[in-house]
Amino acid sequence: MSAQALSGLKVVEYGNFISAPYCAKLMADMGAEVIKIEEPGKGDESRDYGPFPDDTPHLERSGLYLYLNTNKLGITLNTRTRTGQEIFRELLKNADVVVENNLPALADEFGLDYHKLKEINPRLVVTSITPFGQTGPYRDYKAYPINCCAVGGVSQSVGHYWREPLTMPISQGDYQAAMCGALATMVALLARDGTHRGQHVDIAEADVWATYHVGFGITIHAFGARDSLRKGYIGGGWTYPARRVIPCKDGYMALCAPQLKQWLKFLELMGTPEWTKNPKYRDRHAMEDDYPEEVDALLAPWFIERTKKELFELFERNAIPFAPLYNMKDEMNDAHLAERKFFATVERAETGTLKYVGAPYKFSGTPWALSRPAPLLGEHNEEIYCGRLGYSKQELVMLHRSGVI
C-alpha cells in the first residue's frame, strides 16, 4: 500500500460518542495513526447506540461505532486511576495530536489542562471539541447537539416559522464540530512547521453553526435587511421555487430554479398548463414569498403520476435542477455513486463484511482508504502497551486485574 497523506502523524483520541471520534476518523482515514482510548469494560457510548444487525444489541456491533472508528487502533485505559493517568501522559509524549471532547472542567480534572500537557510535549496539538468552547459565558454549560443548534442559530433555518423550530437531525452538529476540529488541527500542524510548538485548538459546536452555516444571518441583520432566518430559503427574497418539496408517485422531489429559463423549461415539460397564464403565477417572487403552498398544489397532480426515477431523468435531460429526495436505500443503490466507488467494504470480527459510507473527497495521489475496521474493545492493548510502551505481558495482566486497562 502506498503511503497516505497523513502517514506518520500520531494522534491520540480521548473522547466519546461522535465529535472527537469523527474528528480523529477524518485523520485516520487519510493515514494518521489514531490510538483510541476507551473506558475498560464499557467502551465508547456509541457502542450502545446502534443500529444493531437484526436489532440485537451488542457492544461490538453498533453501526454508529463501526462507522465512526474505522482505521483506528483501540486500547482501554482507566484515566481515573493514577497509573492510568501516567500511562496517558506516556502516550502523549510521542504524539502529535490529542483530540478530546470533555467539558472544560472535566478535562482539567482528567489532566487535559493544556498548560500541563505542553510541559509533557511542547509540540503537541491539543484539539478540544465542546458545545460552547473553552471561554465565554456558557463554557461550563451542559449541552447536547440540540442546544448547540439553538444557540448557534441553525434552528432558525430548520422547520416552519409557524411551528416549533427543529434541530438538525442525527447529531449533524457533532459532525460539523468534528470537521472543524480536524481542519483547525491541520492549521496548527502547518503552523508548527514554523514555530516548532504545538497549541490548544478550541472548537465549539455552537460557534460552527453560528459562523460557517448561518453566520450570514448576522451580516444580513447588521445590514438592516432582516432580523432572522425564520422564514424562507436562506432568509428569503428568492424566486419560486427557491426550495420546495413536492410528493411524486414513489417519494418526493426537491425543486429549485434560480434561473427563469429553468422554470420556463419546466412549465413547457408540464405542457404549459392554463394557470401559468394567470399573472398571479408569473410573479415568481410573490409566488415564493406569499403563496408557495398554492403553487405547490398546482404542480402536485403532475408530479404524483410520475416516479422519482422518471422525473430525475427527464429533468436531467432538460438541464432543470430538480432532483429526488433520496432515502438511504436510494443512496445505496445509486449508479453514479457506484461508478465513483463511493461505498467501501471491510471485513470485521463480530459483524462480518459490511458496506460503509466512503470518502468525502477523492485525492488523486494519496487516496482515502478503509484499511481496517473499527477496533474491538481493547483490541490493540498488547500492541500498544507491550510493543510501544514496553510493558511485559505479565504486567499487562496486572494492569487488567487492577482495572487500569
Next chain:
Amino acid sequence: MASYPLQGYRVVDFGSAWAGPQMAHIVADMGAEVIKVESRNRIDYGRMGGAASRKELLSKTPEAIVAADPDILEFNPVFHLLNRGKKGITVDFTKPEGADLLKELIKKSDIVCDNFTPGVLDKYGLSYESLAVIKPDIIVVSLCFAGHTGPLKGTRGYAPIITALAGLDSVVGYPDESIPCGPRFAYGDHVAAIHGALAMLIALIHRNRTGEGQYIDLSEWEATTSLLGEPLMDYVMNGRIQKPRGNRDLMMAPHGFYKCRGEDKWVSIAVKTEEEWQSFCRATGNLEWVEDDKFCDRYSRLLNQDELDRIITEWTVKYTPEEVTSILQKAGVAAAPFLIAKEQYRDAYFRERDLVVRVEHPKAGAEAYYGIPLKLSETPGKIRSSGPLLGQDNEYVFKGLLGLSDSEFDRLIAKKIIF
C-alpha cells in the same frame, strides 16, 4: 510582525457563488494569501444583489448591470463576507494570453481551487494535468455538485438539491407531517466548503513532507452523504429506511424545543441520564414526576414523550428562554435559548467568543461578519480585510508578483486580457 498560521501559502481561487468562495475564505482567515480570480465577463454571481436589492438585479445580466452602474457590484455584504481577506484580480482566461498569465501566477502558488461545473478549467488549458506540467507540486481542489467522474458528473445542482440527493432532506422534518421539509439553508455548500478547506490542508501537509502535489475531486453530494453513516448503516444492517424524527431523540427524553413566554420564543432542553431527570424535576418543582410511572425512567419517558412535552410546556411558557436556561443549567440540566440572528448579534456569548466581527469595506462602509470558529491559542487567525473590489489587486499581482512592466500591464488592459 504579526504571524498567521498559514502565512506564506498562496491560493488561486476561482470560486464563485457560495461553496468555492467560502472554502477559500476559511484559509484566508488563517493567513494564506488568497487571490480571487474574476473578470468583467465572468463576474462572481455572488456580487449581485445583496439582501436589499436582489429582486431588481436577478432579472438582469451582469454585463447589463455593470454597464448601468459599475459600482453596483461592490455593495453586497454577503459577497464581502464570503470573500473576506482575499485579494482580487480580473483576468479573462477564456483568451489564451489570459490563461498564460494565470499559469505564471500558479507557478508561484501552492494551491488552486474552484467550484466550476466539470470541464471549465480544462477547456481553457488550466486542467490539473496541464498545471502539474508547469508546477509539479501544485495542489488543485476542484469542488462540484456530483464530482468529476460518473454518469451525473455534468449535473448542475444548487444547495437545496445537494441535501435532497445526499439523503439528508429525507430525515429532516416533523414526524406528524407527511412531507419532509429539509433545511432552509445551504447546508450542502457549507459542508463542501469545510471539507474542501480540510482537503487542501491535508494535501499541503503531504506536499510539505514529500514534495508531491495532487488533485482533489470533491463532490458536494458525497461530502454531505459521508455524514450520514449512521442511517446508512441502519439500511445496510436492517434494511430500515429512517424517516424524519423532528426533535425526537433515540436516547433522550425530554428532548426538544419548548415554548416560552413571548412571541416565537423557545428553549431547547435535553435530558439524558436519570440524574439529569431528577435534577430537572427538582428544579422545576415537579418532584412527583420522578415517581410517576410514565416518566420514572428513560424507557418510560421515551414511550410517553407527547405527554411529557405537554406538561413541560405548561412550565416553560411561564418563563423566558433565558430564565429556563438559567434555572436548568444551575441544576446541571442541558438547556439553551433558541436565538435568531438579531439576538446573536447582541449576545454576550457571541461577543466574548468574537463571533461577530466588524469590518470596514472601502465602499460599503462598516459591516458585520461572522467570526472565526477555528480558535488557536498561539497563532490565531484574523479577518484582515473585507472582500476585494473588482480587480483591486491587479497591480500588486501582475506588476509586483509577476514582474510585468508598466507598458506590458497597460497593453494587457488595452487588450482586455486584464479585464
